[in-house]
Amino acid sequence: MKIGIVIVAAGRGERAGAPHEGPKQYRRIGGEPVIRHTLRAFLTWEKAGPVVVVIHPDDESLFASAVHGLAKADRIIITHGGATRQQSVFEGLRTLSTTDATHVMIHDAARPFIDHPLLERIEALLGAGHVAVLPALAVTDTLKRAGENGIVQETVPRAGLYAAQTPQSFALTAIRSAHEKAAAARRSDFTDDAAIAEWAGLAVTLAEGAADNIKLTIRRDIAMADEKLSRQNALPDVRTGNGYDVHQLVSGDGVTLCGVFIPHDQSLSGHSDADVALHALTDALLATCGAGDIGDHFPPSDPQWKGAASRIFLAHAAEIVRQRGGVITNADISLIAEAPKIAPHRETMCQNLSEILGISRDRCSVKATTNEKIGFIGRREGIAAIATATVVYGVLA
Numbered sequence: 001m002k003i004g005i006v007i008v009a010a011g012r013g014e015r016a017g018a019p020h021e022g023p024k025q026y027r028r029i030g031g032e033p034v035i036r037h038t039l040r041a042f043l044t045w046e047k048a049g050p051v052v053v054v055i056h057p058d059d060e061s062l063f064a065s066a067v068h069g070l071a072k073a074d075r076i077i078i079t080h081g082g083a084t085r086q087q088s089v090f091e092g093l094r095t096l097s098t099t100d101a102t103h104v105m106i107h108d109a110a111r112p113f114i115d116h117p118l119l120e121r122i123e124a125l126l127g128a129g130h131v132a133v134l135p136a137l138a139v140t141d142t143l144k145r146a147g148e149n150g151i152v153q154e155t156v157p158r159a160g161l162y163a164a165q166t167p168q169s170f171a172l173t174a175i176r177s178a179h180e181k182a183a184a185a186r187r188s189d190f191t192d193d194a195a196i197a198e199w200a201g202l203a204v205t206l207a208e209g210a211a212d213n214i215k216l217t218i219r220r221d222i223a224m225a226d227e228k229l230s231r232q233n234a235l236p237d238v239r240t241g242n243g244y245d246v247h248q249l250v251s252g253d254g255v256t257l258c259g260v261f262i263p264h265d266q267s268l269s270g271h272s273d274a275d276v277a278l279h280a281l282t283d284a285l286l287a288t289c290g291a292g293d294i295g296d297h298f299p300p301s302d303p304q305w306k307g308a309a310s311r312i313f314l315a316h317a318a319e320i321v322r323q324r325g326g327v328i329t330n331a332d333i334s335l336i337a338e339a340p341k342i343a344p345h346r347e348t349m350c351q352n353l354s355e356i357l358g359i360s361r362d363r364c365s366v367k368a369t370t371n372e373k374i375g376f377i378g379r380r381e382g383i384a385a386i387a388t389a390t391v392v393y394g395v396l397a
């Protein structure tokens, strides 16, 4: 099973009003265009195959700037839509049929809160052989039918009634031929693909929808979505990372710890200057943004790092953190060493951290303990370091 995605984004959003603000799928919520949120959800879902986006011919440049810099956006196949949602979906299906997709999830660009658990529920049903899957929520309000005069005519029993969502998902050939049949029958009044599937005689299976997966339809929906995301974005994104490193002690004339050379009757062995403390802190910083570890950035197999000062590694990690929008708020290192004595050098070590990381001295801490003569550290066979970094992301965005 290969699941292709069709995202329809060719509508004009008339019910959202304010045409001078552009189509609703390009308006900004939480600082980004609606469609960027929608696309990110699919592009980051590892089971997604080809992604077709159906846009209006007038929106080429709006679309290009909406996806600019979005990870994996180069996978998107763009096609042009028609005058109705039905026609736009049909165009998307035609385009998707040129790929190796066997199934399709058809989604509204105007539903930016789609989440992976819902995609997984649908995928499980498709995988179990259901030809058409409709995410929907049971209606919970009491339903009334009213005349144009605003007078209620009846209360409609809500038992068995569901509000349809997207992505409505199908075996690709089945939904494509249902659309072809509808076009041949000149039926252009379907508001969703499940309705076309039902009309064509396909069995449509319900999947539990998601309360957050609303369609932005009127202006208020967009304002509420913006408020919701802005509230989320306002929460501090505080992350901590930890790092651990150990290097062997061999006979020598001193060790470098936190950038300070301490004369000693042993040295730390390693490819670089073997500054175990800065290595642990480098890993801790990288861990706050999922950027791998020190070995990924400075492989020991690379001769250019032979004898290198480890402050280079730490400065590089700090730069990665900054590029990803992080502000380093604390750096804490615990050294575990039987000897040499660390205490006389702690202040210089903290000042080194402060200078390399570009943060104030009071945000840096170096502590040391012996290992009570126990184990490899106690036997002076090695020195270990544990580091914790605290970084706040997004505050400068």
Ligand SMILES: Nc1ccn([C@@H]2O[C@H](COP(=O)(O)OP(=O)(O)OP(=O)(O)O)[C@@H](O)[C@H]2O)c(=O)n1
Residues within 6 Å of the ligand: 008, 009, 010, 011, 012, 013, 014, 015, 016, 025, 054, 081, 082, 083, 084, 085, 086, 088, 089, 107, 108, 109, 110, 111, 215, 216, 217
């Ligand atoms: N000709 C159309 C009409 C709609 N859509 C897309 O279908 C989704 C759901 O449709 P809807 O909310 O009705 O969007 P609009 O048609 O844009 O809104 P309106 O009906 O208010 O004009 C939206 O992502 C919309 O861009 C589309 O691709 N092509």
Ligand SMILES: C[C@](O)(CO)[C@H](O)COP(=O)(O)O
Residues within 6 Å of the ligand: 085, 108, 163, 164, 165, 166, 191, 192, 193, 215, 217
């Ligand atoms: C497909 C759909 O999102 C399912 O709820 C919806 O039917 C499309 O939009 P419309 O507002 O009904 O035109």
